[in-house]
Amino acid sequence: MTTTTHGEMVTANRPAILEIxxxxxxFVHDGAIVPVLRELELTVRGGELVCLIGRSGCGKSTxxxxxxxxxxxxxxxCRLDGRPIQRPGPDRGVVFQEDALFPWLTVRENIGFGLSGxxxxxxxxxxxxxxxxxxxxxxxxxxxxPQALSGGMKQRVALARxxxxxxxxxxxxxxxxxxxxxxxxxxQELLLDLVRRRRQTILFVTHDVQEAVIIADRVLVLERDxxxxxxxxxxxxxxxxxxxxxxxxxxxxxxxxxLRT
Amino acid sequence: MNVAKGMILGKEVLQSxxxxxxxxxxxxxLSVTGLVPGYLxxxxxxxxxxxxxxxxxxxxxxxxxxxxxxxxxxSLVRVLLGFAIAAGLGIPLGICSGRxxxxxxxxxxxxxxxxxxxxxxxxxLALIWFGIGIKTTVFLVAxxxxxxxxxxxxxxxxxxxxxxxxxxxxxxVSRLRGxxxxxxxxxxxxxxxxxxxxxxxxxxxxxxxxxxGVPDGLGAVIMDARMLGQTDIILVGIILIAVxxxxxxxxxxxxxxxxxxxxxxxx
Numbered sequence: 001m002t003t004t005t006h007g008e009m010v011t012a013n014r015p016a017i018l019e020i021x022x023x024x025x026x027f028v029h030d031g032a033i034v035p036v037l038r039e040l041e042l043t044v045r046g047g048e049l050v051c052l053i054g055r056s057g058c059g060k061s062t063x064x065x066x067x068x069x070x071x072x073x074x075x076x077x078c079r080l081d082g083r084p085i086q087r088p089g090p091d092r093g094v095v096f097q098e099d100a101l102f103p104w105l106t107v108r109e110n111i112g113f114g115l116s117g118x119x120x121x122x123x124x125x126x127x128x129x130x131x132x133x134x135x136x137x138x139x140x141x142x143x144x145x146p147q148a149l150s151g152g153m154k155q156r157v158a159l160a161r162x163x164x165x166x167x168x169x170x171x172x173x174x175x176x177x178x179x180x181x182x183x184x185x186x187x188q189e190l191l192l193d194l195v196r197r198r199r200q201t202i203l204f205v206t207h208d209v210q211e212a213v214i215i216a217d218r219v220l221v222l223e224r225d226x227x228x229x230x231x232x233x234x235x236x237x238x239x240x241x242x243x244x245x246x247x248x249x250x251x252x253x254x255x256x257x258x259l260r261t
Numbered sequence: 262m263n264v265a266k267g268m269i270l271g272k273e274v275l276q277s278x279x280x281x282x283x284x285x286x287x288x289x290x291l292s293v294t295g296l297v298p299g300y301l302x303x304x305x306x307x308x309x310x311x312x313x314x315x316x317x318x319x320x321x322x323x324x325x326x327x328x329x330x331x332x333x334x335x336s337l338v339r340v341l342l343g344f345a346i347a348a349g350l351g352i353p354l355g356i357c358s359g360r361x362x363x364x365x366x367x368x369x370x371x372x373x374x375x376x377x378x379x380x381x382x383x384x385x386l387a388l389i390w391f392g393i394g395i396k397t398t399v400f401l402v403a404x405x406x407x408x409x410x411x412x413x414x415x416x417x418x419x420x421x422x423x424x425x426x427x428x429x430x431x432x433x434v435s436r437l438r439g440x441x442x443x444x445x446x447x448x449x450x451x452x453x454x455x456x457x458x459x460x461x462x463x464x465x466x467x468x469x470x471x472x473x474g475v476p477d478g479l480g481a482v483i484m485d486a487r488m489l490g491q492t493d494i495i496l497v498g499i500i501l502i503a504v505x506x507x508x509x510x511x512x513x514x515x516x517x518x519x520x521x522x523x524x525x526x527x528x
């Protein structure tokens with residue numbers, strides 16, 4: 001792909017935040033060993049938005065769970081800022097695919113939940129919640145309960161409750177997969193706005209090729225069932241990206257071809 | 262607007278009173294026409310009169326006059342004590358069994374087996390152990406109310422999807438704090454169901470415990486009245502237990518809603 005004057009290439013010089021080397025994982029199912037990841041290598045640099053795509057069952061969600069600290073890998077090393085990942089920590093935030101908001105808490109309370117461990121005065125906490133509410137465009141919905149929100153709004157809250165903790169690395173597991181096309185595009189724009197404003201580093205799992213090309217600095221394609229990175233594509237297109245652009249479509253077809261074979 | 266609202270509310274109240282009114286009418290019909298003789302089914306006015314005497318009369322006017330306050334207090338103490346013991350044991354044990362496979366293996370079969378024993382079977386044993394009085398009744402109430410509370414707390418804690426614990430861990434909730442910050446609120450609807458069933462069954466076993474010859478209590482009055490052939494007082498006792506039981510249920514739900522966000526907010 002041709003380099004643009006946009007400056008995305010700068011991320012290539014930034015230090016790595018997440019370093020994964022020789023990562024393997026298998027599940028035991030009915031006594032048989034089912035390998036999921038095999039000697040996977042992966043690096044994410046500061047401020048980078050890396051998309052991980054692959055067919056269902058290729059281990060992309062497993063990889064994300066390991067990085068989140070929910071799952072201990074069978075073998076290999078997984079380091080964040082040089083420290084090994086062993087359990088969930090404040091340096092990582094996860095946005096899940098399905099609705100995982102706490103149903104008995106209002107939008108405000110859900111967002112403030114992640115601050116309850118900190119000994120902040122009440123006013124400071126409220127101000128911080130207000131700031132984040134505005135950032136995700138939900139300032140008028142603070143008092144709502146999750147059951148009263150649309151799918152897109154729920155995912156905004158899910159994003160907000162993680163952002164308020166200012167994680168080093170944001171992990172997103174097909175977060176917009178269940179949304180309609182309109183809401184998905186809005187969320188993609190919101191995410192890009194966030195990256196621009198906060199230089200947030202994101203590892204984003206998706207199976208939607210177009211979504212990957214719209215948002216990513218770099219797209220990693222997982223092997224169909226080999227459990228490692230098959231190919232890597234740096235997307236140097238200027239933002240905002242145009243879906244009807246010839247180069248955009250070339251990126252998409254390239255990725256689709258890798259996914260097929 | 263307000264008139265329309267009032268009409269809807271009136272309609273709803275009317276609908277909820279339909280069944281009690283129909284039962285009352287049937288009762289009237291049966292006793293006025295003489296289809297059922299008075300010693301089997303006293304007429305509503307007779308029962309009302311006995312009820313007023315029982316509740317508001319001065320002691321000494323009749324065998325049951327003015328006894329209500331004392332009986333109610335005695336019964337309430339027994340029910341609430343037994344219910345509190347059942348909830349205090351049932352909720353923690355149910356949650357532990359639901360979350361920890363080891364605990365479930367340790368106590369699952371024993372509790373399941375005990376549950377299969379009808380509560381009434383414990384009466385003779387309770388009488389031998391505790392004698393006649395408050396201890397026997399509280400024991401029976403606590404035993405009977407324990408099972409629905411335990412079972413629903415177990416189910417509720419099992420139904421909490423792992424993703425909520427993951428979300429909690431990701432937001433900095435430790436395992437111990439997770440019990441109060443995530444598990445209990447998530448399982449709250451089931452816990453409420455268990456507590457309500459437990460409260461209902463508490464009143465049933467209260468009467469059983471009081472049938473054994475204690476001097477006071479709503480169950481004791483019913484049993485006493487049977488021996489004296491006062492069907493009207495039996496009916497008064499039954500109606501009062503129905504009303505008080507219903508009231509306790511509403512009070513329980515209201516108290517839980519007052520105390521817990523997870524109980525008062527819809528999902």
